[in-house]
Amino acid sequence: MNSVTLQSPLDMHIHFRQDEMLRRVAPLSALHFAGGVIMPNLLPPVDTVERLLWYTQEVREALNGAPFQPYMTMFFRDYTERELAEAKPHMLGIKLYPAGATTNSDGGVQEIRSMHHVFAMMEEMQIPLLVHGETHGFVMDREREFCEVYRHLATTFPRLRITMEHITTQDAVALLDEFENLFATVTPHHLIITLDDVVGGMMNPHLFCKPIAKRPEDRDALLDAALKAHHKLMLGSDSAPHPRSKKECPGCAAGVFTAPIQLPLLAELFNKHGALSNLQAFVSDNARRIYNVTPPERTITLSNTAMTIPESYAQDVVPMWAGRTIGWSVVS
Amino acid sequence: MNSVTLQSPLDMHIHFRQDEMLRRVAPLSALHFAGGVIMPNLLPPVDTVERLLWYTQEVREALNGAPFQPYMTMFFRDYTERELAEAKPHMLGIKLYPAGATTNSDGGVQEIRSMHHVFAMMEEMQIPLLVHGETHGFVMDREREFCEVYRHLATTFPRLRITMEHITTQDAVALLDEFENLFATVTPHHLIITLDDVVGGMMNPHLFCKPIAKRPEDRDALLDAALKAHHKLMLGSDSAPHPRSKKECPGCAAGVFTAPIQLPLLAELFNKHGALSNLQAFVSDNARRIYNVTPPERTITLSNTAMTIPESYAQDVVPMWAGRTIGWSVVS
Numbered sequence: 001m002n003s004v005t006l007q008s009p010l011d012m013h014i015h016f017r018q019d020e021m022l023r024r025v026a027p028l029s030a031l032h033f034a035g036g037v038i039m040p041n042l043l044p045p046v047d048t049v050e051r052l053l054w055y056t057q058e059v060r061e062a063l064n065g066a067p068f069q070p071y072m073t074m075f076f077r078d079y080t081e082r083e084l085a086e087a088k089p090h091m092l093g094i095k096l097y098p099a100g101a102t103t104n105s106d107g108g109v110q111e112i113r114s115m116h117h118v119f120a121m122m123e124e125m126q127i128p129l130l131v132h133g134e135t136h137g138f139v140m141d142r143e144r145e146f147c148e149v150y151r152h153l154a155t156t157f158p159r160l161r162i163t164m165e166h167i168t169t170q171d172a173v174a175l176l177d178e179f180e181n182l183f184a185t186v187t188p189h190h191l192i193i194t195l196d197d198v199v200g201g202m203m204n205p206h207l208f209c210k211p212i213a214k215r216p217e218d219r220d221a222l223l224d225a226a227l228k229a230h231h232k233l234m235l236g237s238d239s240a241p242h243p244r245s246k247k248e249c250p251g252c253a254a255g256v257f258t259a260p261i262q263l264p265l266l267a268e269l270f271n272k273h274g275a276l277s278n279l280q281a282f283v284s285d286n287a288r289r290i291y292n293v294t295p296p297e298r299t300i301t302l303s304n305t306a307m308t309i310p311e312s313y314a315q316d317v318v319p320m321w322a323g324r325t326i327g328w329s330v331v332s
Numbered sequence: 333m334n335s336v337t338l339q340s341p342l343d344m345h346i347h348f349r350q351d352e353m354l355r356r357v358a359p360l361s362a363l364h365f366a367g368g369v370i371m372p373n374l375l376p377p378v379d380t381v382e383r384l385l386w387y388t389q390e391v392r393e394a395l396n397g398a399p400f401q402p403y404m405t406m407f408f409r410d411y412t413e414r415e416l417a418e419a420k421p422h423m424l425g426i427k428l429y430p431a432g433a434t435t436n437s438d439g440g441v442q443e444i445r446s447m448h449h450v451f452a453m454m455e456e457m458q459i460p461l462l463v464h465g466e467t468h469g470f471v472m473d474r475e476r477e478f479c480e481v482y483r484h485l486a487t488t489f490p491r492l493r494i495t496m497e498h499i500t501t502q503d504a505v506a507l508l509d510e511f512e513n514l515f516a517t518v519t520p521h522h523l524i525i526t527l528d529d530v531v532g533g534m535m536n537p538h539l540f541c542k543p544i545a546k547r548p549e550d551r552d553a554l555l556d557a558a559l560k561a562h563h564k565l566m567l568g569s570d571s572a573p574h575p576r577s578k579k580e581c582p583g584c585a586a587g588v589f590t591a592p593i594q595l596p597l598l599a600e601l602f603n604k605h606g607a608l609s610n611l612q613a614f615v616s617d618n619a620r621r622i623y624n625v626t627p628p629e630r631t632i633t634l635s636n637t638a639m640t641i642p643e644s645y646a647q648d649v650v651p652m653w654a655g656r657t658i659g660w661s662v663v664s
Binding site for chain 1: 470471472526527528530531532534535536537538540544547548580581582583584585586650654
């Protein structure tokens with residue numbers, strides 16, 4: 001029997017949604033995690049202090065006392081200094097979406113350079129900037145093209161802490177070593193799949209997400225950085241629940257649901273590559289250090305005990321690899 | 333009012349399937365076309381003379397007297413000279429599938445070089461070779477990688493007439509001018525869409541096909557060749573019916589259904605680019621010359637009269653752009 005015990009795992013990129021979906025999926029993240037970063041792309045987005053406090057309360061109610069610390073975020077817009085000052089104690093950072101880049105992002109930023117004054121205030125106030133880094137170019141090029149924006153922001157605002165969210169390319173991995181103030185999250189699925197898994201055989205809507213899975217060499221670069229627990233890289237699942245009816249349809253929504261299965265997936269993956277000893281840093285320590293957070297104390301133990309991934313969670317949310325049996329599971 | 337009249341359009345790559353689906357879709361190709369090439373990837377494949385004659389009869393019955401000439405094909409395997417001689421009068425050519433490359437191709441070729449003796453016989457007997465040209469590599473690279481196989485075949489068998497079916501890359505377009513004995517079909521959808529249309533916004537299973545739509549520069553190269561009616565390029569829709577339940581599901585089958593809408597799509601496209609005068613060559617004359625066939629005389633007239641693409645055909649086959657209104661339609 002092989003096993004690993006993790007101290008207070010953190011999922012640094014989660015979509016909890018709202019209302020009934022929130023109440024169904026928040027407890028699934030709380031099963032295995034001591035905390036996580038909650039994304040603000042609701043309709044309308046979380047972009048006022050009032051709405052931030054309201055959403056925090058909604059999330060806390062959905063968690064129903066579970067030992068899970070939600071790290072809240074606000075949706076980037078042209079905030080005033082006063083708004084930022086008021087919001088800062090209640091959030092981890094501000095999430096920037098290029099307009100239209102993903103789910104509920106139509107109200108996102110049209111032109112990065114027109115927002116320099118906001119970045120400058122965030123830098124001064126030490127508010128982290130979390131970024132969905134995709135241009136509006138060809139789908140396979142969007143993140144690579146956006147690396148120029150990362151370079152621009154990292155250079156122009158050298159004390160602004162910038163997290164490249166859910167990176168998918170070797171280009172983004174390379175930026176981690178190029179700029180001191182660039183950090184990143186990566187999803188479990190982008191460590192495992194490529195575009196081949198999405199559209200290379202049968203097309204699988206449950207592996208469709210944004211940014212889309214890329215080439216094998218991209219996946220390999222991400223995996224290499226994760227397995228060695230690159231000190232600027234954190235687990236962020238981007239777990240994004242959609243009901244089956246929004247996935248198995250002519251206009252399939254973007255998002256892969258992995259919240260309750262990602263630790264088993266990762267334990268199996270890290271074990272396979274002989275890197276189990278680096279899992280703690282990847283799923284918790286790096287995030288604690290990067291964001292200077294102290295999550296609730298929790299201990300999660302996984303072992304090489306097979307589990308079959310359920311066909312659905314939260315009534316009708318189909319997870320990644322539904323029905324497939326994997327080699328590891330959470331045992332306590 | 334703008335219009336174009338086409339003489340005996342030909343669709344040089346069609347999937348008619350069998351049984352009930354055959355009876356539903358064959359008449360839809362016969363609506364606007366004077367003939368077409370019928371693919372042999374049934375289960376089991378059409379790979380004996382007996383099965384070829386049986387399938388020909390099935391197709392004729394499904395066409396029910398419509399003025400449509402089905403040009404039949406056989407599924408490539410290690411045929412004897414006698415088999416080829418017997419089959420030749422009853423078919424247009426032999427279709428080669430790399431094993432597992434697409435729908436019902438598990439029985440395809442494992443190793444091209446082990447089949448040189450068959451290619452040599454086909455060359456000698458002047459039987460055209462039709463090829464699904466994809467390797468088993470990364471999905472965006474498969475056709476480009478297969479170009480080496482096309483080069484090898486074209487060079488080794490200079491008198492073998494080879495059609496690169498449903499080409500999707502600028503690399504394949506370039507081969508047309510490099511080797512005298514290479515020809516190609518291209519689908520209407522690959523002249524219009526890129527991977528962005530499949531997975532760049534919402535994911536659209538009804539635009540998922542093999543080979544998958546590629547990059548904008550690939551689409552542009554295909555379109556350029558089609559608009560000028562490159563003399564070695566033919567319309568071949570690869571129209572591939574699947575019931576909705578096989579498309580809007582976790583394992584979506586590959587295939588775009590365009591049989592009854594492709595001429596309106598093409599008329600609108602060619603008109604938009606000022607190339608309406610080249611449409612006749614692209615949809616008929618090139619194929620007649622390349623294969624030396626004389627289809628039934630038919631006249632199809634299209635004009636810039638809007639039509640709304642039906643939500644489904646053949647009971648529950650969803651076509652490309654279902655529900656969308658396009659600017660051209662068949663008027664007589």
